[in-house]
Amino acid sequence: MTTHVFAGPTIEADAINERLPHAVVHPPVRHGDLLALHLGPGDRVAIIDGVFFRTGAIRHKEIVHLLQQGVPVWGASSMGALRAAELDRFGMRGVGRIYRLYSSGVVTGDDEVAVLHGEADDGYRQMSEALVAVRLAIRRARVTGLLDFDAERRLVKAACALSFGDRTYRRIVADAVSDGLPSAVGESFLGRVRHERVDAKRADAHLLLHHLGRDEGAPPEAASQRMPMTSFLLRWQRSAPTIRVAGVPVSDLATLTAAQVFGTGYEALHRRIVLRELTGLPVDTDPAELAGSALRVAQSRGLIGPDRDVLPEGFHYWLDGPERQLPPDEAALLAMVRSFRWAPNVRVVEPVVEALAGTEAWTTAQRIVARAVRCNEKLATLRPTFNPHYIADARLRAWVGRRWGVAEPTFALLDRGFGGQADLRVRGAMFAPLDSVEPVESFPVPSGHV
Structure with missing residues (x-):
């Protein structure tokens, strides 16, 4: 059983491994990280x-x-607290005070937990304060008598008005003083937070590690309705x-x-795979039989x-x-291939991997991705x-048009x-800068029979 923990500015890896010695600690989670995990039973x-912000959120x-x-x-x-509050109905488990504030609707904004922080080589050094942590610190100061209700209101107002990257205690107090908070009260509050330095997010992280350390890892309860597979998830x-590849x-x-953009002969491979997927025939089916079967499928579905x-x-x-003047069967096959679309129940990547895996073309394409x-x-x-x-569509179209030798790439894209x-x-945009700086040589793609 492996526990994968995604953390950064809230709590350092050493503190996590002290509580969970065998945990695998990852950087703060981002879009795609969970699907890239190779998870086993338990x-x-x-x-x-x-x-x-600059990177897609999970x-x-x-x-x-x-x-x-x-x-x-x-x-x-x-x-983690934000997503748990949003997904606890699906079985995600939330822990801690911040999770409870979200799940009860006391706080709702994504920016309540947002902070500005450094990169991994800087230890994810935190450079601003989370709004929810500021709220709790201000409330604690009011409950203990350091602040009155008006001071609490002015400080919270100042904190909410700041962007997450600018939200520091000194800036919050300065803005609140400008709004009428007595400067002596502001300085007293600053002294309190510097002295106590109670970090609500870190406290919740330790509580989570405590729960995980007790091995409370039973499978989550299934949601009443299963989420269907979507083209996005696929x-x-x-x-x-x-x-x-090269790290x-x-x-x-x-x-x-990469094979689609830079491979010569990819159009023929794509055509063969699409017709094979539409007909369900084996890979080694005679080309004429494959084409005839695809046309019969189109007839059975009322397309022809x-x-x-x-x-x-x-x-x-x-x-x-x-192309409209081509023989009707050939024109119909061309239109069928071009109108083929990715859908949750249609295999597209897998057949190409099966066709190209282990070939020089696939290895070359992988190297181009790394470059x-x-x-x-x-x-x-x-x-x-x-x-x-952010490259303009017109520039992308001109780029692939030059590579493929066509003036208008609309149909070439589909092919x-x-x-x-x-x-x-x-x-495809990720490859355009490379091809401009270090022009990429085309490479042959095995095209099969069709």
């Missing part, structure tokens, strides 16, 4: 800290997916790293994307009428002018606001298995 997950569906697999997921203190699963985590989905000499009007949307990640990391250090997904422009931006 494993459990505890979320204390998580990132957001999605609710990711947590619910683990819960529905029977993995206990605990939360406390920060992102894509997140496929985005989880499966290998490290860079690489997913099958990113590798597939009994008279196959006439191309249905609806298929014209997926074809350009010259792209390193390139983007370097560019981000040179320009902190850099993000390849290579992209869902369209938005899909190119989400998956």
